[in-house]
Amino acid sequence: MRITVRRTGGMAGISREWSATVDAEEEGWRELLDRLPRDAAQGGADGADRFIYLVVCASDPETDEWRCEIPERNFTGPWQELLDRVRDTPE
Amino acid sequence: MPCSVVPPYLLARLATAEDPRYAVAAGAARRALLIDEPLRRGRCETPASAQGAPTAPGVRAAAGPHRTIYDARGETELPGEVVRQENEAPTGDVAVDEAYEGLGQTHRLLLDVYGRASIDGRNMRLDAVVHYGVRYDNAFWDGSRMVFGDGDGEVFDRFTRSLSVIGHELAHGLTQFTAGLIYEGQSGALSEHVSDVIGSLVEQYARGEMAAEASWLIGEGLFTPLVEGRALRSMLEPGSAYDDDVIGKDPQPAHMRDYIRTTDDNGGVHLNSGIPNRAFALTALALGGPAWERAGHIWYDTLTGPLSPTSDFVAFAEATTDAAARRFGAGSEEERAVRSGWSEVGVLP
Numbered sequence: 001m002r003i004t005v006r007r008t009g010g011m012a013g014i015s016r017e018w019s020a021t022v023d024a025e026e027e028g029w030r031e032l033l034d035r036l037p038r039d040a041a042q043g044g045a046d047g048a049d050r051f052i053y054l055v056v057c058a059s060d061p062e063t064d065e066w067r068c069e070i071p072e073r074n075f076t077g078p079w080q081e082l083l084d085r086v087r088d089t090p091e
Numbered sequence: 092m093p094c095s096v097v098p099p100y101l102l103a104r105l106a107t108a109e110d111p112r113y114a115v116a117a118g119a120a121r122r123a124l125l126i127d128e129p130l131r132r133g134r135c136e137t138p139a140s141a142q143g144a145p146t147a148p149g150v151r152a153a154a155g156p157h158r159t160i161y162d163a164r165g166e167t168e169l170p171g172e173v174v175r176q177e178n179e180a181p182t183g184d185v186a187v188d189e190a191y192e193g194l195g196q197t198h199r200l201l202l203d204v205y206g207r208a209s210i211d212g213r214n215m216r217l218d219a220v221v222h223y224g225v226r227y228d229n230a231f232w233d234g235s236r237m238v239f240g241d242g243d244g245e246v247f248d249r250f251t252r253s254l255s256v257i258g259h260e261l262a263h264g265l266t267q268f269t270a271g272l273i274y275e276g277q278s279g280a281l282s283e284h285v286s287d288v289i290g291s292l293v294e295q296y297a298r299g300e301m302a303a304e305a306s307w308l309i310g311e312g313l314f315t316p317l318v319e320g321r322a323l324r325s326m327l328e329p330g331s332a333y334d335d336d337v338i339g340k341d342p343q344p345a346h347m348r349d350y351i352r353t354t355d356d357n358g359g360v361h362l363n364s365g366i367p368n369r370a371f372a373l374t375a376l377a378l379g380g381p382a383w384e385r386a387g388h389i390w391y392d393t394l395t396g397p398l399s400p401t402s403d404f405v406a407f408a409e410a411t412t413d414a415a416a417r418r419f420g421a422g423s424e425e426e427r428a429v430r431s432g433w434s435e436v437g438v439l440p
Contacts, residue, residue: 006355010229011256012247012310012323013361014338048263048274048282049231052357 001029001065004056005083009072011049020089024059032082033057040074051075055082154208156198157216160187163223163238170220170236186221186251190239193257194219196297197289200258201265204296204383205391210264217261221251230256232263246318246338253310256323258293262286270398277403279360284367288390291326292383302375302382308332327372329365345369347404347437366436367404374432378425385425389415408433 001024006017022029051072057065070079156177162184163171174187181188194217201207208214218236227240230250237260239250250256263286266272272282287309295305309332310323320333320341329343343365344350350366353359371390375382392414399406412429419425433439 008355009357009361011231011250011259011361012229012313013342013356014323015355047231047233048286049229049260050233051229052355054355 002056002058003082003086004054004058005086006054006056007051008054009050009052018083018086020086020091022086022089024057029085032078032085035078036068036082037074037078038068040070040076040079041068046071046073053079053083055079154202154214156195156209157214158191158194158198159216159218160190160194161218161220161236162187163220165222165225167224169223169233169238170218171222184221186239186241186249189249189251190219190221190237190257193251193254193293194237194261196254197258197261197293200289200293200296200383204387210261211268219257221249230260232260232267234267235264237261237264242313242315245315247313248315250313252312253322254297255287255290255294255309255311256313257290259286259290259309262289265289266394269395270402271400272398272402273400274357274360276358276360277363278401279357280363281367281402281404281407283360283364284371285390285394287324287326287364287368288371288387292387295381296383301380302372302386303379305382307372324365324368326365326368327376329369343368345436366438367407370408370432370436370438372432373435374428377428377431385419386428388418389425389429392418404438408438412439 002019002021004017004019006015008015024030024033053070053072053075054067055070056067059065075083158175158177159173160175161169161171162174163169174184175182175191181191198209198217201209209217220236220238221241223238223240226243228243228247230237230239232238237257239260240247241249263282266282266285270285272278272285274282290309291305291307294300295302306322307327308322308325311321313323314320314333318333318338319335320338322332324341324343325332329345330341332341332343334340342351342362344363345365346369347366351359351362353362356362371386374389375386378385381387389411393407393410396410396414398410402410411433412426415423415426415429430439
């Protein structure tokens with residue numbers, strides 16, 4: 001599975017993107033993917049200049065399995081853990 | 092019984108003086124009028140920062156700023172711990188002291204030049220949080236306060252380093268209390284634009300720079316020396332602020348023909364703001380002198396005038412030409428400069 005985390009917004013308006021190809025059946029990843037609170041995507045912009053995260057998980061490059069746009073204030077817990085793990089996964 | 096040396100009618104005349112030679116006197120007069128206002132109404136307003144403490148009867152409610160700086164100490168819980176309040180001495184923590192000074196400079200521009208006491212016009216307290224998160228690469232407005240990260244040290248230095256950034260964040264509060272521009276698409280890009288205008292004007296006013304001398308940069312000094320770039324944005328030459336191997340090239344368009352359609356960044360609010368930014372800089376340069384005076388007044392009038400929260404670029408451009416005509420007369424040099432600025436970036440014909 002290809003996991004891409006794209007961060008846009010922020011005062012500087014500079015986008016960053018991190019991605020990794022992982023084995024979604026491997027226990028550590030499966031457990032983390034199951035724990036992601038998809039309802040965190042709810043809620044609009046809070047204030048101004050905050051980051052917005054777009055998480056895309058695709059098993060096939062042509063078909064997005066799912067995507068979630070999450071405002072910064074909800075990008076905590078398992079979402080932050082996901083980003084940390086994606087960053088730490090060697091290409 | 093307080094006694095004023097300058098009679099109120101003279102203060103009122105000075106406060107509305109347009110002649111740049113009287114800019115300092117006009118600012119001082121506006122401050123004096125605002126300070127005296129609660130007395131004339133026979134009441135004192137207690138700043139929120141002083142609530143909870145007893146207020147002595149007859150204490151003058153000053154129009155000066157009521158600043159409180161908090162330290163998040165690397166956490167993301169807001170607001171953190173109070174580390175410096177109004178009239179307290181510098182702490183020696185550079186981020187704390189820069190935030191404190193920056194809030195003061197922004198308050199001073201709004202009050203001296205536009206006669207507005209703080210962002211809400213009622214001398215609302217100004218709160219800022221520093222040392223937010225760990226290596227946090229951002230500064231934001233959370234709806235009631237400004238929040239500043241320390242930067243990662245590799246691409247970004249601390250966000251309080253730039254006065255234009257502090258002014259930018261506080262101006263989001265000003266927009267929230269006035270036009271309420273929706274933070275999405277073109278109205279969102281206008282919110283970003285207004286924040287860049289105020290941020291840049293705060294810096295120019297503090298330095299006493301004329302339009303032609305100004306850098307028109309937003310966030311100068313935020314990048315570490317490792318980054319190939321001057322600032323986050325250039326209002327005059329959008330798209331030219333940085334070009335770096337790691338963070339890429341400044342993507343801002345300078346003309347409507349290059350308008351970016353995207354779902355990222357709330358519909359490109361930090362990207363397409365380059366277009367109105369350039370229109371403002373061109374207007375200010377065409378008029379010459381201090382940008383906060385004529386161009387700044389027209390934009391301030393627009394923001395505080397009848398403007399829809401969902402305004403697009405054309406609606407905002409038309410509102411600025413209307414504001415110029417109201418303040419300086421139909422067919423005035425100012426109205427023509429505004430129209431020409433918008434025309435040059437392809438927003439108006």
